[in-house]
Amino acid sequence: MRRLTQLGARYGSRAKVASSSRCSFGVRYYADGSSNTGGINETGKPRLTYFHVEARAEVPRLIMEAAGVDYVYNTINHKDKNTYSLPFGQLPLYQDGNVSLAQSGTITRYLAKKHNFAGSNDTEFFAADQIYEGVRDLTTRFYELKFRKYTEEEKLKALDKFNTVILKTWLPYFGRLLLLNGGQFFVGKSLTFADIAFLSLLQSIVRYHTSCANYVLTEFPSLEAYRNRLLNDLKLKHYYEDLDHEFPGEPTKKIQFSPNTTPNVVYADNSDMSFARVVAKANEEGWMKIIYEEGDKKTYPQKGQKVQVSYVGTFPDGKIFDQNTHFVFGLGLSQVIQGWDVGIATMSVGEKSRLVVSPEYGYG
Secondary structure (H helix, E strand, O other), X not given: OOEOOOOOOEEOOOOOOOOOHHHHHOOOEXXXXXXXXXXXXXXXXXXXXXXXXXXXXXXXXXXHHHHOOOOEEXXXXXXXXXXXXXXXXXXXXXXXXXXXXXXXXXXXXXXXXXXXXXXXXXHHHHHHHHHHHHHHHHHHHHHHHHXXXXXXXXXXXXXXXXXXXXXXXXXXXXXXXXXXXXXXXOOOOXXXXXXXXXXXXXXXXXXXXXXXXXXXXXXXXXXXHHHHHHHHHOOOHHHHHHHHHHOOOOOOOEEEEOOOOOOOEEEEEOOOEOHHHHHHHHHHHOEEEEEEEOOOOOOOOOOOOEEEEEEEEEOOOOOEEEEEEEXXXXXXXXXXXXXXXXXXXXXXXXXXXXEEEOHHHOOO
């Protein structure tokens, strides 16, 4: 994604176009996509116009990213909204040739059909649409948290309620629907706008605050694995890296070395170490551990003792290969992979962490 210093010049990650900030100087776009300059989207590329905020335009953007579309993302000030002819006075606005559509849901469905993310038949389309509507309901609750002004104390209470009440209620619905369809996609045997919309929302939630990311990781590991798999399959890493630059005020979850533990142990909080660097270091050192929730920091297992763990095993692409909620083994007796013997020895009772192991410390 390219970015100019002028507000109003945002590009889709595959777009290479001139600044679209001309709308601030009297260019008026009408409902048919034409403008008072005499052209219809004169760049010749699809144009998505919205405010400079990560919100209702994200699902349409993600659909175009997944489809490899060369598009223009045009951000404007609220005061410039009146330079556009909008059927309900609301953005986002999608324009492509003679097509001009407002309302985020309408744009999403149009793009899903246009780029083959609408299922293989009408039944699959409406099944995907049902899930999409559920995503929109949860999105409304998330935006209440994200955009409301809080004191610091109020914010902590709101975050706790969002994690332990709202996510605890809603994410199991999505988890069950995903599992009922085999765990790969929500509908049918291929990606639909239901998957893209849910991925977009889940990304927004885990990027919003570390507590949200930790809650999803520890309480809903199958959805976390699904999220990571789609990010990898759709090659969206650079898109979200650019998004972090585009909206720098929103906290991101990075990783830092813990000064009080071995060099193989890091904490999941605000720092400058990316997960990719953790994986790279795991390949060098044999293993790495990311702590998401501290245990009692007193009771550590000793060699020969039996330990009980709950775990989800995933490949680098997020695909689950094994999971168990009450697995018991003897520590340090080579009953499990080497990465477990050395990594779990550093965990205290109640701790929640992610172990990243090299092939040599795993299954070879």
